Amino acid sequence: MTTFKVNGAARSFDGDPDTPLLWYLRDEAGLTGTKFGCGAGLCGACTVHVNGEAVRSCQTLVADIAGAEVLTIEGLSAKADHPLQKAWTDLNVPQCGYCQAGQIMQAAALLQSNPEISDAAIEEGMYGNICRCGTYQRITKAIRQARE
Numbered sequence: 001m002t003t004f005k006v007n008g009a010a011r012s013f014d015g016d017p018d019t020p021l022l023w024y025l026r027d028e029a030g031l032t033g034t035k036f037g038c039g040a041g042l043c044g045a046c047t048v049h050v051n052g053e054a055v056r057s058c059q060t061l062v063a064d065i066a067g068a069e070v071l072t073i074e075g076l077s078a079k080a081d082h083p084l085q086k087a088w089t090d091l092n093v094p095q096c097g098y099c100q101a102g103q104i105m106q107a108a109a110l111l112q113s114n115p116e117i118s119d120a121a122i123e124e125g126m127y128g129n130i131c132r133c134g135t136y137q138r139i140t141k142a143i144r145q146a147r148e
């Protein structure tokens with residue numbers, strides 16, 4: 001059995017420890033805010049935090065999170081009122097919305113590690129999160145707004 005925390009709550013999983021975290025979250029924990037995009041670590045749609053670091057949950061096994069704290073979009077704030085979520089709403093960032101939870105979780109890890117992050121470091125840090133609707137300019141603007 002693997003034990004860990006998800007959004008502050010103790011959890012355990014006695015299925016195959018080689019199960020990708022993404023599928024544990026979606027199928028076992030019912031946390032469907034985390035999305036499947038490529039399944040190969042290339043798009044960022046599945047981004048969550050493990051011990052405060054942004055990770056691709058499609059490439060992270062349940063075995064890898066033993067004893068760890070996992071944070072998903074559902075646990076980022078109590079009322080969807082994280083500064084990033086407010087900025088996302090203010091600026092109408094999403095188009096189809098599919099990649100946006102992953103975008104926000106990637107941005108949240110960046111801001112957490114460096115609250116005064118430079119514009120260039122925002123661009124660099126978000127580089128691996130793909131948006132097929134091309135909302136990149138609004139994403140960057142929203143992260144800058146949340147930084148302030």
Ligand code: FES
Pocket residue numbers: 035036037038039040041042043044045046047056057058059
């Ligand atoms: Fe995990 Fe694309 S689904 S990086």
